Amino acid sequence: MRPVIQVSAIRKTYGSTVAVDEVSFEVNDGEIFGLIGPNGAGKTTTMECIEGLRTPDRGAISVLGLDPFNDVYKLQERIGVQLQQAQLQKRIKVWEAVDLWASLYQKNSIDGERLLEQLGLIEKRNAWFMTLSGGQKQRLFIALALINNPEVVFLDELTTGLDPQARRAIWDLVRGIRERGKTVFLTTHLMEEAERLCDRVAIIEHGRIIDIDKPQNLVNRHCPERTVILATDDRRAGDSFRTIPRVEAVSRSDSQFTIRGRGDDLVTEVIHCLSENRIRVTDFRTILPNLEDVFLKLTGHSIRD
Ligand SMILES: Nc1ncnc2c1ncn2[C@@H]1O[C@H](COP(=O)(O)OP(=O)(O)O)[C@@H](O)[C@H]1O
Numbered sequence: 118m119r120p121v122i123q124v125s126a127i128r129k130t131y132g133s134t135v136a137v138d139e140v141s142f143e144v145n146d147g148e149i150f151g152l153i154g155p156n157g158a159g160k161t162t163t164m165e166c167i168e169g170l171r172t173p174d175r176g177a178i179s180v181l182g183l184d185p186f187n188d189v190y191k192l193q194e195r196i197g198v199q200l201q202q203a204q205l206q207k208r209i210k211v212w213e214a215v216d217l218w219a220s221l222y223q224k225n226s227i228d229g230e231r232l233l234e235q236l237g238l239i240e241k242r243n244a245w246f247m248t249l250s251g252g253q254k255q256r257l258f259i260a261l262a263l264i265n266n267p268e269v270v271f272l273d274e275l276t277t278g279l280d281p282q283a284r285r286a287i288w289d290l291v292r293g294i295r296e297r298g299k300t301v302f303l304t305t306h307l308m309e310e311a312e313r314l315c316d317r318v319a320i321i322e323h324g325r326i327i328d329i330d331k332p333q334n335l336v337n338r339h340c341p342e343r344t345v346i347l348a349t350d351d352r353r354a355g356d357s358f359r360t361i362p363r364v365e366a367v368s369r370s371d372s373q374f375t376i377r378g379r380g381d382d383l384v385t386e387v388i389h390c391l392s393e394n395r396i397r398v399t400d401f402r403t404i405l406p407n408l409e410d411v412f413l414k415l416t417g418h419s420i421r422d
Pocket residue numbers: 131134135136154155156157158159160161162163
């Protein structure tokens with residue numbers, strides 16, 4: 118399988134700021150690939166180099182076998198782009214924006230009305246852009262990015278500023294884009310978004326890629342710690358928990374026990390121990406690491422700092 122996007126050792130500086138430094142990765146056909154990292158990490162710069170909107174100082178990029186710089190017009194016909202800072206005229210109507218975008222492409226665009234229907238915007242077709250909610254605006258930008266029936270779709274911080282409900286609706290739409298066989302390249306500084314949406318992610322910080330993998334693989338590789346918190350009045354429980362394989366620490370506060378260990382089997386082992394020793398529990402929770410923890414482990418600081 119040939120990768121849809123190939124980025125080899127690109128570098129981009131603005132004066133003395135090194136925005137992107139020796140960045141390399143590949144995006145496969147049909148996957149949702151996320152470039153994730155804090156604000157200022159170099160996500161937008163990297164994405165816009167791939168789209169042909171900025172030129173790297175050095176390194177090579179290939180998208181659908183094309184050079185984004187030399188083949189920019191050919192490429193534009195085959196990709197869909199949603200920009201981080203996108204805005205439209207206040208009084209452009211939804212259907213007018215779709216019509217205008219469709220007219221920018223040489224090849225026949227797809228049915229705009231159907232697209233609006235699919236994105237839940239058909240009732241808003243006559244509404245002015247300025248009257249749309251944040252979530253509706255973002256859905257319109259997705260519609261515009263899809264109007265030329267592109268093979269690769271670029272989405273830059275698509276759900277920033279949206280409430281959790283609107284965010285979930287957008288995630289479903291992005292999954293729908295993948296289901297239609299397209300490749301999605303997105304950026305986000307939201308680790309939960311990356312975890313729920315992306316097949317693979319590249320973590321970027323200070324312009325450098327730190328690691329690339331499936332979200333779950335990153336968690337398993339970098340953060341194997343698992344924690345079970347449970348409540349029981351059984352006085353002998355603590356001794357039983359200490360005999361569980363791969364348990365590293367057991368602490369107790371009143372009737373609440375915190376059991377720490379490593380590996381995916383820990384939770385099963387704890388449940389097994391409870392059942393073997395007929396320990397009655399009144400509460401049971403697990404704390405599993407996520408991509409935020411991976412970021413913290415790899416960089417020494419939280420992504421929100
Ligand atoms: N057009 C520009 N001129 C000067 N500096 C820029 C420009 N675009 C981005 N930068 C700088 O490059 C770095 C990376 O920015 P950006 O790619 O926008 O990061 P992200 O999208 O991850 O927030 C930042 O330090 C930013 O200030």
